[in-house]
Each structure stands twice: as structure tokens, then as C-alpha cells.
């Protein structure tokens with residue numbers, strides 16, 4: 001039975017023995033039930049199923065219960081908080097129950113600059129070996145770009161203020177080295193946003209949680225989620241409707257890799 005509940009061999013190591021069933025487990029945002037199972041080496045695991053999500057609208061004081069068969073956690077930079085509400089990561093360290101969703105908000109800046117002498121309309125999106133990148137923005141000699149900070153430079157994600165010195169000191173020198181005309185650029189505007197940063201291997205997390213069996217993930221894209229969105233949407237839909245990936249096998253991106261230590265390392269995020 002458990003192999004039917006957990007697709008793609010995620011149930012490996014789990015027996016179909018059921019020592020006891022408990023209903024009515026409660027966590028802050030969810031109402032769920034749980035089942036105790038034993039692994040092949042006689043370790044107890046608890047399988048949970050979410051029955052209700054409690055939703056609070058922006059201008060409301062009340063949480064409304066919404067009954068659900070499936071929860072898709074696509075909460076971006078905040079998806080680990082949502083997973084924690086469902087009990088993900090609540091077990092002892094080193095166990096599947098104790099494995100957290102390793103996604104956190106990381107602040108990233110985007111700058112727009114004007115440079116009449118800059119490269120022309122045929123300019124592609126350029127990613128420099130330093131990690132600095134840019135592309136043209138429209139027809140008016142404007143460009144858009146930035147660079148991810150190193151681990152040591154990582155800014156405090158508590159607010160979305162833009163660090164203009166970061167452009168001056170850490171981005172502009174690389175741009176001007178690659179494109180000498182950028183020595184004369186003038187920054188026009190800038191903004192900051194949050195990457196849904198997967199600290200494990202900087203790649204997406206797709207498909208069901210192995211223990212909270214009706215919570216599916218579509219998160220952790222670490223700065224490349226927009227370009228992957230159509231494929232991810234399709235893959236999650238296939239998983240929900242058919243119980244397995246069909247068009248592209250995304251099983252290397254399942255949550256279980258965090259427990260198994262199987263990285264799908266993304267080396268080229270910008």
C-alpha cells in the first residue's frame with residue numbers, strides 16, 4: 001500500500017506494517033491525520049495527510065478552514081515556513097522526519113543603467129565569468145543587470161533596501177572590464193527581490209513530500225524559476241493527476257535528496 005502512496009520508489013525502506021493510526025493531529029496552519037509505519041530496519045516513521053489549510057486573508061482577522069485533498073507548496077522564499085507548519089523537519093536530526101526544506105529568502109539586487117555608447121541591439125544576455133550579468137532593456141540605450149553576492153557578502157534579508165555601493169564596488173568593475181564602454185554608464189534605477197534559495201544544491205524541489213504525503217513542492221528555484229516555470233507546472237500537474245512524472249523525469253529533484261545527500265548541484269546561478 002505504501003508504495004502506491006509514495007511514487008517513484010520513495011517508499012523504499014518502508015514496510016506496510018501499521019502499528020497504530022491516529023487522527024486529528026493539529027498544526028498551526030493545517031489540520032492533518034497521521035499513521036505510524038515501520039521501516040525495514042524497524043524504525044518508526046509517521047505518515048501525515050493534510051485535510052484542512054487555514055487561510056487568513058490580508059484584511060481579515062479570521063483564519064478560514066479550507067478542506068483540501070492536495071496542498072501544493074509554491075510559496076517561494078517562504079516555502080520552508082509553510083513546510084514547517086505541516087511538521088516537515090520536526091523529527092530528530094539525521095532522520096527523514098528531521099529533514100527540513102532547505103529553502104530561505106536571499107536578497108538580490110537588479111540595477112538599470114543608461115549608456116549611450118554601450119553595445120547595440122544585437123547584444124545577447126551576457127553572464128560574465130565573475131557572475132556579473134546584463135542585457136539590454138528596451139531600445140533607449142538602457143541595460144539591466146547585477147551580480148549575486150558571495151556567501152561572505154550575503155546581505156541581511158530583513159528588508160528590501162537596495163545597496164548602491166554593491167553596484168559601485170562589486171558589479172560595475174566587472175561590467176566595465178567586459179564592456180569598456182560601461183565605464184561611462186549612469187545608474188537609473190534599482191530594486192531588490194528575494195530568491196527562493198535552496199541552500200543544499202541551489203536547485204528546485206519538485207513533487208510530493210515522502211512523509212506528508214499530500215503536500216507537493218514546487219519551490220527552491222534559487223533565481224532560475226521563471227525560465228523553468230512551464231516545465232515545473234506540467235511536472236507537478238502530472239504528479240498530482242497521474243502519480244508520476246511523465247513528460248520529463250524530475251525525480252532527481254524530489255525532496256528525498258536532502259535526506260539521502262544526493263545533490264543536483266547548480267553551479268551557474270547568477
Ligand SMILES: Cc1cc2nc3c(=O)[nH]c(=O)nc-3n(C[C@H](O)[C@H](O)[C@H](O)COP(=O)(O)OP(=O)(O)OC[C@H]3O[C@@H](n4cnc5c(N)ncnc54)[C@H](O)[C@@H]3O)c2cc1C
Nearest residue numbers: 074075076077078108110193194195221223224225226227
Ligand atoms: C531579482 C531577481 C531576479 C530574477 N531573475 C530571474 C531570471 O532572470 N530568470 C529566472 O528564471 N528567474 C529569475 N528570478 C527567480 C524567479 O523570479 C523565481 O524563481 C520565481 O519567481 C519563483 O516563482 P514561484 O512562483 O515559485 O515563487 P514566487 O514568485 O516567489 O511566488 C510565491 C508566492 O507565494 C506567496 N506566499 C508566500 N507565503 C505565503 C503564505 N504564507 N500565504 C499565502 N501566500 C504566500 C507569495 O506572496 C508569492 O506570491 C529572479 C528573482 C529575483 C528576486
